[in-house]
Amino acid sequence: MLAGAPAAAAAPWLFPARPRSFGAPMLKSTPFHPRTAPLVRAQTWRRWAGYQVASAYEPLPDHEYAAIRNAAALIDVSPLHKYIISGPHAARLLDRMVTRDVAACAVGQVLYTPWCDAHGKVIDDGTISRLSDSTFRLTSAEPNLRWLAMNAVGLDVSVEDVSERLAALALQGPLSRAILQRLAAADLATLRYFRLVHTTVDNIPLAISRTGYTGDLGYELWVDAAQAVALWDALIAAGTPYGITPAGIWALDVARIEAGLIMLDVDYVSAHRAVIDDQLSSPLELNLGWAVSKRKGPYNGRSALRAEEAADPGWAFVGLEVQWESLERLYAERGLSPHLPTVAWRTSAPVYRGGVQVGYATSGCWSPLLKKYLALAHVRAPHCEVGAELTLDVMVEHRRKRAAAVVRKLPFFDPERKRS
């Protein structure tokens, strides 16, 4: 059954000089990549929603973290998913979907909100900016286009995914206002916490929101992807005298734990991905009860959340402070001084009370500012009161130990300037 003839010589594609890697699965890069890539000195990249972003620019994130709390840090947050929702029923669509009252959101205001499935379990969380009476921008950690479309049935509304064409840059830290004001046309002194303004920075048109993921004074800049590099350059030039520092995800992670801000896939599992019921969380169980409107009309999960409010949720999301003396003792038993994580951890660690497991911590870090070992944890409701004395599973020189940990009020760090 032999047919055909050898055709090696006739076919140059058999032995290409260099294999062309066509269609090879590569990570996407953000619009700021031309500027960020040369700065990543130790090749410490990570993936975020299919993009490659810097874990840190310097080999260690300490200086980048310090900039967030002491000067100003520039953080590329472009991988966020972003949608423009517009039309006569735009507010109705969002109100049907999220737990906060969107109708009451003023033009130029920004809301942080979770959203739930029909059983009141959190799917995702993000911000809603009211750009005009009938136009909103929604940000999310996961894609939500299909979910928006399913909720938009019967409504006069259009949803556009602008994730790729809208770049996002966070400028965070006590000096962020001073730097930005040098370039912005708008008066930033009047831009209040969770408000937004359309203006220019160094003549580049953009939107500035007084928001962030660090719990500090800070801004997020929403700019056309084509202008991203120019914006970066302008900010670096104006900010250098103020100590502006590009910061990666490691630095951001420490800041967001100090600020008590949750992260999807780290601190909770989306209701769209949970495989078993135990993986689900309601907003109340995530310390987001304040973001569940008691006044507004029907929305996804309302009846379940009402019932849960009446019965009290089974779980709470709390801050834990690992007791230094306890940790020191555990290490001393092995002849060592306490060893601290250099970056935030995102693994799960059991939490106990009196020898019985009552929960689990989902992220933790050493806070260089507060000089405390912090963790964010899910604990069963009876053990969530501030001051409750629990223990956290820690690994001390190849041995599992339990360090004393006390429940603290979130956020751990809440400076005046955050809201100023």
Add this chain to the structure above:
Amino acid sequence: MTARASSRYDAVVVGGGHNGLVAAAYLARAGRRTLVLERRPMVGGAAVTEEIIPGFKFSVFSYVVSLLRPEIIRDLDLPRHGLHILPLESTVTPLDNGDYLASWADPDATRRELERHSPRDAEAAVQFGRLMHHMAMAVRPILGMVPPDPASLAPSDLAGLLRLGRHTRSLGAAHVHALYKLMTMSSADYLDEWYEFDPLKATKAASGIIGTFMGPRSPGTAYVLLHHYMGEIDGAFRAWGFQKGGTGAISDAIASSARAFGAEIRADAGVERVLVRDGRATGVVLLNGDEISASIVVSGLDPRRTFLDLVDRVHLPPDVIQGVERYKFRGSSGKVNLALSGLPDFTCMPGVGPQHRGAFSISPSLDYIERAYDDAKYGDFSRNPYMDIVIPSMIDPGMAPPGQHVMSIFVQYAPYHLNGGWTDARREAFGDAVIRTLARYAPNIESLILGRQVLTPADIERITGLSEGNIFAGELALHQLFFLRPVARWANYRTPIQDYWQCGAGTHPGGGIMGASGRLAALEILRSGAR
């Protein structure tokens, strides 16, 4: 009589296919003196590697490992005996507009690729995957149980039904409802509920029609989609992919394990018939006339051969004979194996790249596959067939001389009952149609072919013995599954003849290089205390 002819075994296994080998290994492991008899010069049945063209090794029939049970891998210590599964990472579907649809090992890359075609489908895939995961979890225990007969009041059947009932209740209402839909709908309708991008639906639906004489719009095909996800549940075990050395190396590994447990395996030893005395199987007669006596005889052949060819019908009740005669084989697929001087250049994704380490699926639309079925429905092979193409030499360089390649093309539909019957000329015409279709997507293919092997269902039947060339030893259709596989009342690996057992893929759960039929049969033999 010679000494050899009079030798006596605890168990004789007829047929050295992978299920027969698995059954023999488990029996030998339990201390039974076991003999496997294989007609061909090599064991493996449809899982064989042969050097059809010098230097080029083909997984002649079955070409990937999908659902080989993890418990078999552990119990038989297969990694020590040569099991070595290499990853088969991607699937590329060339589209008619020159573009492609790809799925990669990396979830981010796959999501981004899907988003390119339909952002909604990319999102739906997450929840679809979760639901199918639940469905597969729901069905998986069934794969590991001896089918209870729902019409029987025997204690073992009632216990099995009770287990099944408890299991169904534990699923929760929503999952029971979804499972019901999955069991009754066509794969096209089912996928329509989730997705909008037609080539995606076509590529997923294709896995629901493999080895059946049904199209993507035939009710009942949705269920077979599950098989893909069942492989994923055991994904952590990494039992899905390409066996180093081809699928024959899996058969060799199982055979090696069986021998290590003390089983004897004889090739070139076809069985002519099973000896039955007073309603009991007492041994077998080989094609060469030798007689071998054994306490039990286990057939790894398909139900037609097991019930109608190996034993005299006088030993079987008429309703069982009728049941087996009604059991549907209807082989619907063929195989084309190519020896290539180089790699095909696909127009949709030119050059050489990671795509060559994965599968190419010729499934540009649901209509395309349904039309391919239309041809077969009326007795012709598909002029434009569905094809699943892999290049094993890209994954295991040992399969072909350096720089050269082997290509395995699974083709559907090629009906066993072809109008006018299969002839050499028709076989080559079928092969030509396959190459012509492939050349539309990879124009250089014809210039690369050093040799080709075309296998029609008639060839599959002739070489492996699988009736009507059905690759699953009988269609994997709902009316032939679980307690109806192969026939009612005899789904528990027994036959109406005492000490005559069945262990082939024609019994529950069957299909693919799973080994589950062989294992369950052996465990049932051991449990029954038959000696």
